[in-house]
Amino acid sequence: AQSVTQLDSHVSVSEGTPVLLRCNYSSSYSPSLFWYVQHPNKGLQLLLKYTSAATLVKGINGFEAEFKKSETSFHLTKPSAHMSDAAEYFCVVSAPTSGTYKYIFGTGTRLKVLA
């Protein structure tokens, strides 16, 4: 079975400071991992995905995530927060289960960026 835990429900940072959103996963198989972002009253946009080609994954808008198998983590980072980064972020795990692919979502982390 797969599961994902987002360790912080809310994170506040000042504009221009680093962002760290934490995600731990559990999977019986080698998983696929994703980060999605949801701006207020909007749909979900893919930020980045882990494809097993490289443990450090670069995404859109300056975000990146590092896959650490030994720690079962896939934390999302950005060197310098921008006001437009304020949104809710979801860590997602997917792995084949009985030949079917499902996407299991974390409960989300709401990022607030202070001016």
Added chain:
Amino acid sequence: NAGVTQTPKFRVLKTGQSMTLLCAQDMNHEYMYWYRQDPGMGLRLIHYSVGEGTTAKGEVPDGYNVSRLKKQNFLLGLESAAPSQTSVYFCASRPTGGGSMNTEAFFGQGTRLTVV
């Protein structure tokens, strides 16, 4: 290229009424999913389909039914709406598995449903 389109965008229902949410995708994807999003709970899988004519239960299927009569459409039905079904509903699709394990899901813009 529209991607995944959900209809309607907003709806208010009275308790006991029925309705159908429509999801349409134009990417020829085999897999389709219905999720509900509630505050603090992330997205939870209601039902999914691995191809035309197939459906299966997800994590929270009670009170919902689905149909996939055409490959491009996935319908979510509420036979007798309850206030607990007030939520934002998202549809998603992805291509066939097997070799595309790392493929992401493509989401619609959501349907905000309120049951009073």
